[in-house]
Amino acid sequence: MATPWLIVPRKRPSFVIIKLITMTNTYNIAGTDGNLMVPVLNETGSLMAYLLYPDPTGILQELYSCMAISRQYPGHCQAIPRQSDTNAGTWAGTFNKAASFLHNKAFGYTGEPIFQSFIHSLKPKKMAKSTTTSGSSADRIKNDPAFERTRENMAEFGRAGKAAKLLRSIFRDVTINAKDRVTQARLAKVTSRIITTDPVNERGARTVNNGDLQQLHNFHFNARAGISDSLFVRCPVNFNRVSGEVTVDIPVFVPRNMVQQARGTTHFRIVAAAAAINFDTERYEYAMQGTPELPFTTDPTQATTLTLPLPANSPDTVVAVLGIEYYQRVNSRSYALKSGEHNATSIVLVDKVA
Structure with a gap:
């Protein structure tokens, strides 16, 4: 039918x-x-x-x-x-x-x-409700011997997250326009790996301070652009622990040839920052310096040295970053360009007391 x-x-x-x-x-x-x-x-x-x-x-x-x-x-x-x-x-x-x-x-x-x-x-169709609850209670996770490995993982992951957040807070002024949406997650992944290299403490008690902090070297706060992707000039970075000074030597270069142009750029500047950090206590000393705004032209720049003073003979780990910022100047006023494709800040130095 x-x-x-x-x-x-x-x-x-x-x-x-x-x-x-x-x-x-x-x-x-x-x-x-x-x-x-x-x-x-x-x-x-x-x-x-x-x-x-x-x-x-x-x-x-x-x-x-x-x-x-x-x-x-x-x-x-x-x-x-x-x-x-x-x-x-x-x-x-x-x-x-x-x-x-x-x-x-x-x-x-x-x-x-x-x-x-x-x-x-x-x-x-409605599923019949079970008389027993699924999952594990917070009290059981905290006290049950069966969750000992879970408690160890949670403790170390918490330390890794705090270390990542601390680094982001310290270098906020030079990464405000040079970051991505998953910077915290990427940084926490690195600090988690660092914790696993701690040779001193037992599992669950390992720390970032005792791990291999050199794994932070060359970390890009903006995954789309590292400093070497936007600035094609070799800028040696040196640290003297006795005096506590971090120096960045910027040679002469032609901006049009050695700087990746961001759309609308008329000027740019190179910035550097350094900090002596204790990841256990979350205490740090910080210094930052940058070049003046340089015109994006074919005229050569002048050689510059950026000096970042830190405490002398500091027992803490010293981390230094180098970045580039883009500007557009209109009627003698400069406006920062929030170019996610080219604004870059990268960790260029990690020095830990032997």
């Missing part, structure tokens, strides 16, 4: 076309044109629509008008007299059989919901 369609009158002369999924022929009624139709009643028993069968090609040739049907019917059918609807016109068109719509308040001739069983099958 062909798939039926449900025609629901709405604001005249428009109709709502609803395709039925299942239907029996128990209450079919013969229409005046020989096709079959079934009355659909609402909760109050009023006629609200007809069920029509499309022809074999899937096209409804005529939209039934609401009218009394006077002809002889089989014993199991009856006529539904209604006032003629003069606004009901002729409709022809092809239906997309892939679209299915349901009218959940449609009732058959006997008053039973047509879609009762189908609607019930569409309702999501």
Whole structure:
């Protein structure tokens, strides 16, 4: 039997076309044109629509008008007299059989919901709630011997995250425009590796201070650009622990040739910063210096040395970074360019007491 369609009158002369999924022929009624139709009643028993069968090609040739049907019917059918609807016109068109719509308040001739069983099958199944709770309580993780390895991992991961956050805070002024969205995660990954190289403490008690801090060398705060990707000039970095000075020597160079241009750049400057850091106590000493804004031209620059004073004979680890910042000058005022593709700051020195 062909798939039926449900025609629901709405604001005249428009109709709502609803395709039925299942239907029996128990209450079919013969229409005046020989096709079959079934009355659909609402909760109050009023006629609200007809069920029509499309022809074999899937096209409804005529939209039934609401009218009394006077002809002889089989014993199991009856006529539904209604006032003629003069606004009901002729409709022809092809239906997309892939679209299915349901009218959940449609009732058959006997008053039973047509879609009762189908609607019930569409309702999501609720899983039975377990009497036992899943997962582990915080108290169990803290005290159960079975979670000893978990507690060790959590302790070391916490130290790694604090060390990464400390580095970001220290060098914030030179990385504010030279970072990415996952800088903290990338830095925490490095500090986690450093903790695992601690040869002194037992598992769970290892620290960043005792690990191989040289793994921080060449870390790019902006993953899209390291200092060597934006500044093609070799700038030697030196540290004297006795005096506590970190120096960065910048040679003569032609900006147009040796600096990666960011869109809209008229000026740039090179910045350096250094800090003596104790990752256990989170105490540090910091120094920062940069060149003046240099024009982005073909004129050679002057040789410059950036000096960063730190405490003499410091027992802490010294970390130095080098970066480049881009500017656009308009009416004698400079505006920092937040170019994520070229603003760069990288760790260029890590010195730890032997």
